[in-house]
Amino acid sequence: MHLIDIGANLTHxxxxxxxxxxxxxxxxxxxxxxxxxxxSREHNPQxxxxARRHPGVLYATAGVxxxxxxxxxxxxxxELRALHAHPEVVAVGECGLDYFRDFSPRPAQRKAFEQQLQIAADLAVAGNSKPLFLHQRDAHADFMAVMKQFDGRHGPAVVHCFTGTREEMFDYLDQDWYIGITGWLxxxxxxxxxxxxxxxxPxxxxxxxTDAPYLLPRTLRPMPKDRRNEPSFLPHIVEELARDRGEDPAVTAANSTAAARAFFRLPG
Known part of the structure; x- marks a missing residue:
């Protein structure tokens, strides 16, 4: 299997x-x-x-x-706009809303989200369209309302680390957005x-x-002693996902890799 991990926090x-x-x-x-x-402002340049140190293997997103x-x-x-001038930066985000922890006030979250969507819209107008790398937790209604303000003005979007409901998933699919699945499964x-x-x-x-180092799959055996998740565990997630989809893991792997290459415009 050739796999692409679309979300790894390797600056951790x-x-x-x-x-x-x-x-x-x-x-x-x-x-x-x-x-x-x-x-974050600290980790975006990192x-x-x-990505620059590992060309063709690592790519980066930039967001808040x-x-x-x-x-x-x-x-x-x-700073974000300057980062998005670099070809190694392949998506706008991680951006979105998180009402589960509320580490930032909700009005500040909505404003930061809107400003990053504006960056994506401006990149599209300039002919340098980049996809959106989105985060949503316990904020679905507001999340959809903010996204609707920018409907048709940005590139493709993925709701990364999807953990939501069936209804939320179909709302995203109805918009032709992508879904990112992690070890939460x-x-x-x-x-x-x-x-x-x-x-x-689809x-x-x-x-x-993987969302490494977070979300270590609880079904992984043996468990690493330090309980740190890492990209090498992605095949385990794919095997679990394939079983739930009723398909061969090789099919799940090939399709997810093709989707990621098209979404982020990565070379083969």
């Missing part, structure tokens, strides 16, 4: 000591390309630097996660409902990700 401090080994294990597991999530919405200033907006406490609905995601709208 837990990867500082052994990133090269992590990348080698990923390659050995068939994970041939990874998109490094940029989600994600770009990683709703947890960090309070840091979204005019200077932050300018493997959590018998929180992800059981996903097992029952993932077969409804093959050309489904992508896979």
């Amino acid at each position: 401090e837990s990867f500082e000591r052994d990133l090269d080994a992590v990348l080698q294990r990923a390659h050995g597991a068939g994970v041939v390309q990874m998109v490094v999530t940029g989600a 994600a770009l630097e990683l 996660h709703p947890h960090h919405a309070n840091e979204y200033t005019a200077e932050c907006d300018a 493997c959590d018998e406490r929180r992800g059981q409902h996903l097992r029952e609905i993932v077969r409804n995601i 093959a050309d709208r489904l992508m896979v990700e």
Whole structure:
């Protein structure tokens, strides 16, 4: 299987000591390309630097996660726009709304989200359209309302690390958005409902990700001693996902990789 991990937080401090080994294990597991999530002013330039150090293997996003919405200033907006001039940065985000933790006030979250959607809209007008890497948790109605303001003005969109309801999933699919599935699927406490609905995601709208170092699949055996998730565990998620979709893992892998390459415009 050749796989693409569309969301890995490789700038996380837990990867500082052994990133090269992590990348080698990923390659050995068939994970041939990874998109490094940029989600804050601190980590966006680090994600770009990683992509530059590993051309053709690592790519980056640049955005401000709703947890960090309070840091979204005019200077932050300018920094993001400068980052998106680089070809290694392949998506706008991670951006969206998170009302589960409310680490930033909701008005600040909505404003930061709107400003990043404006960046995506401006890139499209300039002929440098980039897809959206979206986050939504417990904020579906507001999330859809903000996205509607920019309907038709941005490139394709993926709701990354999807954990929502059947109704939310179909709302996204009705917009022709993509769905990113993580090891949340493997959590018998929180992800059981996903097992029952993932077969409804069209093959050309489904992508896979680890969200490493978070969301270590609970069905993984043996478990790593440090409980850190990493891209080399992506095949396990694909196997679980394929079983729930009633298809061969090789089919799930091939389709998700083709979808990711088309979405992010990655070379083969």
